[in-house]
Amino acid sequence: MILAHAVTQTGNGFLSPTGVEIAFLLVGIATLAAAVLTVTTRQLVHAALWLVVALGGLAVEYLLLTAEFIAWVQVLIYVGSVVVLLLFGLMLTKAPIGRSADADSGNRPAALVVAAASATALVWVVVDAFRTTWIDLEGPAQGSTRVSGEILFRHWVLPFEALSVLLLAALVGAIVLSRKSPQDREGKN
Amino acid sequence: MHLAYPAVLSVLLFCTGLYGVLARRNAILVLMSVELMLNAVNLNLVAFDVWLRDALHSGQALTLFTIAIAAAEIGIGLAIVLMVYRNRGTSDIDKLRDTAEGHEPADATAPAEKAEATA
Numbered sequence: 001m002i003l004a005h006a007v008t009q010t011g012n013g014f015l016s017p018t019g020v021e022i023a024f025l026l027v028g029i030a031t032l033a034a035a036v037l038t039v040t041t042r043q044l045v046h047a048a049l050w051l052v053v054a055l056g057g058l059a060v061e062y063l064l065l066t067a068e069f070i071a072w073v074q075v076l077i078y079v080g081s082v083v084v085l086l087l088f089g090l091m092l093t094k095a096p097i098g099r100s101a102d103a104d105s106g107n108r109p110a111a112l113v114v115a116a117a118s119a120t121a122l123v124w125v126v127v128d129a130f131r132t133t134w135i136d137l138e139g140p141a142q143g144s145t146r147v148s149g150e151i152l153f154r155h156w157v158l159p160f161e162a163l164s165v166l167l168l169a170a171l172v173g174a175i176v177l178s179r180k181s182p183q184d185r186e187g188k189n
Numbered sequence: 190m191h192l193a194y195p196a197v198l199s200v201l202l203f204c205t206g207l208y209g210v211l212a213r214r215n216a217i218l219v220l221m222s223v224e225l226m227l228n229a230v231n232l233n234l235v236a237f238d239v240w241l242r243d244a245l246h247s248g249q250a251l252t253l254f255t256i257a258i259a260a261a262e263i264g265i266g267l268a269i270v271l272m273v274y275r276n277r278g279t280s281d282i283d284k285l286r287d288t289a290e291g292h293e294p295a296d297a298t299a300p301a302e303k304a305e306a307t308a
Contacts, residue, residue, distance in 0.1 A: 039209030111211030119204035170261035177268035
């Protein structure tokens, strides 16, 4: 009934998906499975590696939504640097390699209930709100590098500069935090 | 493409991240789950930007800003986790119950417990 309603309103039903939709759906299932494995696996290093799959899948989804530049930024920053940082963090905190029995804390059932409840509520609301909305992917790409560069340096220059200051502050902060304090160093030597 | 597909995928990714934040014990795994939640928001921003064909492309610009801020966040967060690990000898968040610094960084657990008792 709902599907028939959607068809009469937009001419695009859920039962006759386009090629892009099928690709989006398949990559989405892989992404979601990788994300679920990231938060459930008991091997800490495997969690970081499954995160690579999830983030790479999201980059493919951006490509399918014609946002090329963001897809490549996603690959460069997330897959390239964030996951490497996480792996270094796991290494430096001497995370156990192999299965660790206590990867999940005691409030796992509560977390499961909260996540399931919020997923149900949000999926219901989102599907109810957007089941007839159609994204038109025809025409020139919405997020090619040329378009992104033009809008970023024409309309978003000030936030961009503020962001570079923020990154500098974060860099300095990370260095300050990870330095050993002077008395600590004397104690070691 | 139906807007429902990216919206539902983003909702499910967000809830996966929510579960990870609540259920994981290791602080670095919590940070990974936070990354998942941020990425769900990014997917939403891109999908709505492409749907609305915004002249300023606010969604894509905000996505780029979110990615940069997430990179800063993960850098600072890992530095904090490493410092906590050096001071207390653990990065399990349910063992870190006192907000005060341990006084002796070398043997972390005993002074931390003493500080907790006196506090």
